Amino acid sequence: MLTNALTEKEAKAETSADTSEKLLTRGDVAELLKITLPTLHDWTKKGLLKAYRIGNRIRYKEAEVMATINNNPANPFKNK
Numbered sequence: 001m002l003t004n005a006l007t008e009k010e011a012k013a014e015t016s017a018d019t020s021e022k023l024l025t026r027g028d029v030a031e032l033l034k035i036t037l038p039t040l041h042d043w044t045k046k047g048l049l050k051a052y053r054i055g056n057r058i059r060y061k062e063a064e065v066m067a068t069i070n071n072n073p074a075n076p077f078k079n080k
Contacts, residue, residue, distance in 0.1 A: 023052070023059040032065065048072075 024032070029049070030040045044051045049068055051058050 022062040023054075024062050024065060026058055026060075029060045029065055033069070 026037055026040055030037050033040070035043075040049070043049050049060060050064055051060055053059075
């Protein structure tokens, strides 16, 4: 019962007030960018990507990740 309540609470938190905003996990972002989790952590610490803490979980806004990819002049993915 407690597990169900926590799962429902996490699901509500992840959808946030703006339901059109898709949140990605660290694994999703690393896979999308074809980088490792330690590299993703480094990029987040350097401010290249903005992470959001929801409870004890880290999420990234898909729109912000895509904007970072598209707006970075040194982006290795831009010409692919």
